[in-house]
Amino acid sequence: MLRSEISRTSAHDDRTDDAQAGELDPADRRAGVTGPHPRTPGAVLQLITPDGARRPDADLDPWVADVDDERLAALYEDMVVVRRLDIEAVALQRQGQLGLWPPLLGQEAAQIGSGRALRRDDFVFSSYRESAVAYTRGVTMTDLMRVWRGTAQAGWDPRSIGMATPSIVIGAQTLHATGYAMGCVMDGVDSAAIAYFGDGATSQGDVNEALVFAASFAAPVIFFCQNNQWAISEPVGLQAMRPLADRAPGFGIPSLRVDGNDVLAVMAATRQALDRARRGAGPTFIEAVTYRRGPHTTSDDPSRYVDPAVQQAWEAKDPILRVERLLERSGHLTEERATAVRSRADALAAEMRRGCTGLDAPPPLSVFDHVYTSPTTWLVRQRSQYAAYLAMFEGGGR
């Protein structure tokens, strides 16, 4: 077999235990934590099965003990809403209202479960696909649209939302999250940073360097990797020969591999990691195993590389359906409630559409704004010359 063929097999499940898993990681040692991370590496942690059965898990359960059926229903509603928004955004793009949209279809649980685990004073550094995380941070429907409509390069004020402008450059944000977390330690606060990135991103130097820095400084940062199996057309097997979570221990960072389509398991894992961070026990790497069911972006044509059978298999592991089944079984999802959730989702989608279509192009001369903190004579001159140029058209010139 050619090595390039080997790289294409994604046989990530037949792995043996990692000797390192039993060792005490340096971050824990510094923080005086006594035991090793209890996990068998590679095991995909799950609390809700695709059929909607609640599976007990001694380690994860305590982290979601407060999530009763009511709270689970709230997470369900979140997921229904963000899926609805995603569908609306795709439609807006198809109708020419957005330049581009990166769909999150299939990744709702990974984003809602982690996003809802955060505190207001935590800080998110994400890539472009995390619109559901942005939703959990309270980003307005209109602000969600700005970047994709092409009217601004940032949708919101990062500091007031607690979420940085999503990074389109793959991996860069993981370093930013690490630095932010280092700052939290310096300031003596127990806030944490969380970096969202993809399976493809794990190949970037920046991401690996972030892991090094985070471990060296025991930074309170969570590396939340959504392994959605694809980096555009490249399968995860091209980026890594072993599960992505297996990389972290080599950096001295404990890791978990969680069912990314299980909102409860994701929430539990994230809370556990946040707790480590707040206790001064350093970074954690979470691999959320999920699947990108849509195209990479609205510009992509996945029919060139996706096997429909694989796609279908993942549809059966839908993150929303399993919670729906669980709630139905416990009698917490009545028809009435389901209708209410749907109409709230529709209302927000309508609000987003209104917000989107109401966004006009900024004034022409704003291209010169905010290049520096104070105007430079050089740019002031360019700006005034361009103003004179534009005035020529208003004056009925050429």
Added chain:
Amino acid sequence: MSERTLAAALNAGLRRALEHDPKVVLMGEDIGRLGGVFRVTDGLQRDFGTERVMDTPLAESAILGTAVGLAYRGYRPVVEIQFDGFIYPAFDQIVAQVAKLHYRTQGAVTMPITVRVPYGGGIGAVEHHSESPEAYFAHTAGLRVVTCSNPQDAHTMLRQAIACDDPVIFFEPKRRYWVKGEVDETLDASTFPMDRARVVVPGDDVTLVAYGPLVTTARDAALAAQDDGISIEVVDLRSLAPLDLETVESSVRRTGRLVVTHEASQHAGLGAEIAASITERCFHHLEAAPARVTGFDVPYPPAKLEEHFLPDLDRILDAVDRVLGRRNSLTGWKA
């Protein structure tokens, strides 16, 4: 001869290079099965195999760094950077290694690496997908930097770039990928070297220097100017490093007027170099100060503002009026 899009002409160029030289290997993100996000490598992995057309892990620095190793080993890597704004992780490898190895080893090692980069704006894209970073590379000794403006040049110049023993940064004007033109695949390296500029529209009054995506705009401007009785000579620069100043100079000696246009920002850009060099070489032939029509000195703006960043036909003609001493935006247009 056959009619092809610029992207298809590049594809045919890569195919010929792969056929011609077993040491040619292609590397990049999504270039195999997908055929590249612009389909420039469409079908090449199918026909040449995964050993010669490699989808790489997602890491630009690694793509260039391993290309250096392959070149040491006698290969001729042709790498694709998916978009202009994603070349920066590879900047260190390109500038500190690729560009310098021949000099460092006193000629013992060559780096026949071609770096293909779709560049430029005008496609309504999100951030990092519309940039023109050519000046960073043109500034770096040891790199050849070229760009094509039409399907024939795309095809021929790419083959010349791959055959070249120096490293070549090959900028592809992404908004012109779908422009069609006649392509003669039998033209080879000896036909018209890639480091020569070409006069694409002859004229007498003003020399207009353009390259890449703006050559089409410059041609349109020349056509429009005819209505005003102005004769513009358009020079397609093609090579940004080294510069074919002789071709520009001989044009300016006749016209006495120079306008340079590019999408990249003005400050320390190609326009500055050309204006300075031409002024040094034929100051006494100049009837007016050279003019530059460029992107402004701001980061590439959001898509809805890009028309207020990119040079277009009207901005070029305004500069033409300026060097001709006609009424223009600076003198005041209204009579």
